[in-house]
Amino acid sequence: MKQQLTLRIRLESPTVGVDFGLQNGSGHNYDILQKQKSAAQDLCFECTVVAKLGADNQPDFTGPLVQGPPANRFVYINIGKSAGQFDSIWSRRLKVPLRGITAEIVYQTTANSAMLLETNVPGTGKDGGPTCGTVKPFNGWHIAMK
Template sequence: MHLIFHITLKTPPAGILYALQKGSGSSYHVEQAQHSSGGDLHFEVPVEIKGNKPANEVPDFKGPYVHGPLGGRFIYLDIGNYAGEASFLASGRIKVPLTGITWAMVDGASALETTVAGTGKNGGPAYATPKPFAGWKVKA
């Protein structure tokens, strides 16, 4: 089973490159690169759903955009140098967690969506795992 995960990056600082990370280690590359103008950025991530559907288990996720161990999977949004912008003086990632997703949510759905903050408390780019994380919902 496959789903599209829609991630909205809410009002990241203008003039910075953001991208979806495909792969890991030194062999990763970026896709859907977008320079922020201060408005929201949108990413569409194809994800494969794995696993069985017993009542006490949650779905598992696979694919070239999915990172992390079972039960702690996530998607990386790369920032600045990590996104391929060599002139940017910083680099980092936003780690969008794939937590809180249930079989009830994915059954019959074609897409899930979430929104994460793009600006940190200091006014610069948000980095690391969003706190608080709004979670995922079925896209209407």
């Protein structure tokens, strides 16, 4: 059975003056959704993915925002030039893993239309620029209210 699951990604204290957006599609054939320029506050991105049970009874995620192989799915946040901000000095992408979302969490979240899954990720890296690569450490997803 397929379930639509709403995700909220909160990018904490992102590098100021940089565009961030969700990557919709893959390879060279993608567009940017919910593009936002960072200021002095966190940025939030909400999106919907489709969860279906895989052969191992664990959720597998699909949809135009979902990237990667079944055992290692993620959502990209594109940054700077990758998000269409061509005057930026940054051209990065941030992988937000979908790991740790169990079938039980999917069931609990989709059973109540007022709930979603949320994660908080750092928006600025050790170099002072936007965080990029796979989020580390990744604190996982938790159920939250819409």
